[in-house]
Amino acid sequence: MSGRRVGTGGVVRNEVAKLRHLRVGLVAGLMVLGMVALTLLSTLTSAVFADPARRSWDVPLAGLSLAVPLVCPLLLALVASRMVDVEHQGGGWLLNATSGTTPGVLCRAKLVTGAGVVVVVTAVTHLSVWALGRLAGIDAPVPVGLWLGFAAAGLAVNLVVLALHVVLSATVDNQLVALGTGLLGTVVAVFGSGFPAWSAHLTPWGYYSLVAAAGYEGQDLVRTSPSCFSVLVLTVTAAALFGLVTSRFDRQETR
């Protein structure tokens, strides 16, 4: 045995290899399927969509704006739980520490790996909705700027929620806490569209309502602009906190 310390790239590669055994690809597929199916369902049952003259991209965008908060919070908690719980169950923290990979480094590698999955899920979901929208007969020009802003802001919120769950799953051995938080987050995210903007800023899940590209006010379909500045502040704050917390993990005694 060489006794050499594993580099950051090596740690991330290890995490990618673990993903296959943890069936994270299946969960990612579930996320895409759930979001696309809900978007399709809300689009095809929309009264606005039923009228060919009023058919626009706002209908699937409103559906996707509802599907993201409904599907993502719990499944992100699930992805993080699957990735971290394996270290709790198999003594992975200690095993990695003996090869020079401290818990903080391991958590950061897990976030990088999980983030890769979330990026792919986001890209596949949005492209699928666009393709299905075209197939369903939406010929209007695609609002590229709005859609890209929605996708980027939604991705940022998802990454913040994922980071939170990596820390939570690593801190509390009992995964009830992580998944229970994910479930409560889903409730907050779903009802968030009815909350005033100030209260949506109070939790990471509230931000799902701030990134919506379209939605219904009563029977009326309205286009909304994602609050990119709020999401940017959230992302920077979350990145700083994640760095701080995981660097503290490095100084704690390994379990």
Add this chain to the structure above:
Amino acid sequence: MTTPFSAALGAELTKLRRSLSWSVVVLLPVVVVLAGSFTTVVSGQQLADGWHTLWLRSVVFYGLLPLPLGLGILASLAWRPEHRGGSWNALMSSPVPSLYVVLAKTLVVALLGAVMQLVLLVTVVLTGKLLFGLAGMLPGRYLVITVLLVVAVLPVAGVQSALSMAVRSFATPVAVALVGAGTAAVLLAAELGGVVLVLPWAVTARATQLATGTFGDSGELTAGGAAAVVVAGALLTLLAVALATRYLERRDVHT
């Protein structure tokens, strides 16, 4: 005299006392009711039909997603001790019949589910009186529905307990609960009638929709609707317990 079954049930209840199950049992219904009420308050709308509107806004979404997922998390929690350390081998070598083990676990999850319904009921009453100042008391039909809900959680408790027994991961059965609840929601939305009650998650969701007029419900609490929930719930629970017992009897110690 203590029978083997009462001993098994007692052991499960003792384990629960040291778990964090209360966090799901109490927080989940309270957060769902408060989130629904908060959106009503900030929108400036009144509860158009008093207690009925409050019940509808609190319970329908709760039955579609939070309740089945909460039961999934509680079932994972109930089986967690058996999947750690040498507890599985201790279970395999204990003189308690497999049926009693499966029944005790299912009943414990169902008991927690029953407490959730009581918490939901109390929260709805308190919100109606204190937040909205509704006159009178919650109509009696909602007390009957609460009793039906206690029965309707049994099939989901049985299936989720069986899954959590078979799968070591805490998160995977919760993912299955999400797929089951999502499928049930789509089938109920399609208004296919009694056929959907072959799905355990649909039985629970249907019970929360009784007398609400949503998802094809007539808006009245009928003996036929209540009987369908009870019969389907009982049959699916028996099936889940029988299959789980058969599975457990064929398992061996982990080496």
